[in-house]
């Protein structure tokens with residue numbers, strides 16, 4: 090199972106089915122778009138890129154018109170062959186992950202094709218609800234309580250209605266980790282229960298969850314099935330209230346931009362420093378350092394920049410869905426939505442490549458897990474350079490202008 094490094098063995102059963110779901114859209118210019126939502130902790134680019142390449146070849150879908158988003162449930166399977174130092178898998182378990190990952194790519198590509206074949210006339214509307222269970226997790230201990238604790242409690246609601254006005258689909262989003270549960274049962278955590286509740290309340294409609302900038306947000310309190318179901322009901326109720334109220338029509342044409350920007354890592358330790366760290370009594374640090382030494386031996390250097398994926402979908406001249414890679418802290422959502430208008434922009438994270446935490450400069454300066462410590466479980470060399478926020482925001486601004 091993916092998400093927590095301290096699980097000791099594979100899953101024991103399935104509490105709730107998990108899903109890959111797709112929403113295909115075609116605008117009045119005939120351009121086609123597909124959003125795929127996944128009940129997974131994340132997918133790395135070596136899974137997302139092959140899906141995108143095959144979707145282009147087999148379904149004629151350009152990269153910018155395919156949006157892949159992960160719910161970040163910590164109770165799903167590992168997908169992706171990217172080596173991570175935090176999961177200590179046996180060779181046999183790695184083979185299972187590799188086999189499942191190959192099957193997953195095939196399934197995702199097939200799903201995209203099925204969604205495109207199921208296109209039918211429809212109208213799109215959007216609105217926001219509100220829900221309050223996401224807590225800024227960086228300020229919940231006595232030592233960190235003096236940190237500011239920003240949150241973004243908007244619940245994105247996009248509705249797809251057929252020509253008779255019947256609800257066919259709901260895309261909903263919220264900025265919070267899916268970490269209520271940490272046992273050995275497969276399930277979608279609160280986003281899974283929210284999807285289930287929304288679909289129960291709206292027979293015939295499919296509910297797709299898009300994760301927001303919840304990298305520093307936890308659902309609190311947590312750790313019981315009842316709480317996961319409760320938060321699912323809370324989100325479903327927020328979505329239901331928005332659906333019953335006046336929604337804003339979304340118009341075409343739908344325009345999309347996809348690009349990558351190089352985000353620099355901070356100063357690298359010397360080889361001697363890695364050798365020293367490889368003897369660290371902390372097994373995680375030692376394992377990480379040994380991996381970095383192995384890369385140094387093989388390649389002569391470590392990765393100095395990461396090609397960070399940014400995607401923009403704009404509906405007509407109005408609402409824009411921005412999809413960012415990695416686990417993005419809430420500061421990005423608040424900063425960009427303040428700049429472009431909270432009504433006009435919603436920011437998804439965990440999109441197209443989930444490979445690291447993305448701190449703001451504020452979080453970077455404060456330090457801690459999201460600031461850089463999480464690079465160790467992610468198997469990347471060091472924290473990002475302090476320019477990370479300006480690099481990404483600058484790229485977003487350029488793409489929004491495009």
Ligand SMILES: [Zn+2]
Pocket residue numbers: 161266304416
């Ligand atoms: Zn996370």
